[in-house]
Amino acid sequence: MNISDIERGVSVRTRVKVPIRPRAGTFDFEPEMVTFSGLCDNAEHLALVFGPPGAVPYVRVHSECLTGDVFGSSRCDCGEQLHEAIMQFGACGGILLYLRQEGRGIGLYNKLDAYRLQIVHGLDTFAANRALNFPDDSRDFRVAAQMLQALGVYEIALVTNNPDKVAQIARHGIEVNRSVCTGVFANEANRRYLHAKVVHHQHAINLSGDYR
Numbered sequence: 001m002n003i004s005d006i007e008r009g010v011s012v013r014t015r016v017k018v019p020i021r022p023r024a025g026t027f028d029f030e031p032e033m034v035t036f037s038g039l040c041d042n043a044e045h046l047a048l049v050f051g052p053p054g055a056v057p058y059v060r061v062h063s064e065c066l067t068g069d070v071f072g073s074s075r076c077d078c079g080e081q082l083h084e085a086i087m088q089f090g091a092c093g094g095i096l097l098y099l100r101q102e103g104r105g106i107g108l109y110n111k112l113d114a115y116r117l118q119i120v121h122g123l124d125t126f127a128a129n130r131a132l133n134f135p136d137d138s139r140d141f142r143v144a145a146q147m148l149q150a151l152g153v154y155e156i157a158l159v160t161n162n163p164d165k166v167a168q169i170a171r172h173g174i175e176v177n178r179s180v181c182t183g184v185f186a187n188e189a190n191r192r193y194l195h196a197k198v199v200h201h202q203h204a205i206n207l208s209g210d211y212r
């Protein structure tokens with residue numbers, strides 16, 4: 001794929017500073033919220049830019065998880081990972097790409113159907129997706145590369161445990177200088193989910209013996 005093919009037609013639509021208060025936080029951050037025109041899937045993906053991006057900014061590509069991000073579901077680790085990125089970037093700078101890819105791309109209702117299969121039939125997260133005729137992961141990270149290029153960013157330090165995310169973003173024209181693991185947010189409710197990510201998709205999550 002040619003980088004110029006990606007860039008063509010993708011541009012920043014609006015930049016606006018929005019004060020935010022992280023949960024349990026005692027101070028505010030004021031990232032720039034950035035919207036885009038011409039993204040390949042036409043969804044309303046959002047970038048939060050904390051401070052002026054340096055030469056190789058830290059970037060977190062976070063897929064929307066309504067249950068975890070908004071309601072604090074303990075079935076997954078999304079809310080903690082999002083909060084960690086906000087706190088780190090608020091203090092040290094970075095770019096958070098918030099992708100509207102709920103349920104690894106299958107949508108909220110299908111994700112909750114999959115949760116039910118996991119609970120009733122004991123399937124892991126990937127087996128439940130396959131039982132609903134979805135692939136393990138329906139996400140396409142090309143939009144993340146497009147957003148970065150529209151922001152004028154071509155080289156990044158990617159905050160992720162997911163090797164597929166690194167590979168996809170690099171394939172779409174962004175140089176991933178290095179990847180940095182997120183914290184480990186294991187609990188009794190999400191341990192099977194985290195374990196499945198490690199076993200089936202080689203996520204770099206260091207689970208202690210209690211959570212295997």
Ligand SMILES: [Zn+2]
Nearest residue numbers: 065068076078
């Ligand atoms: Zn989640």
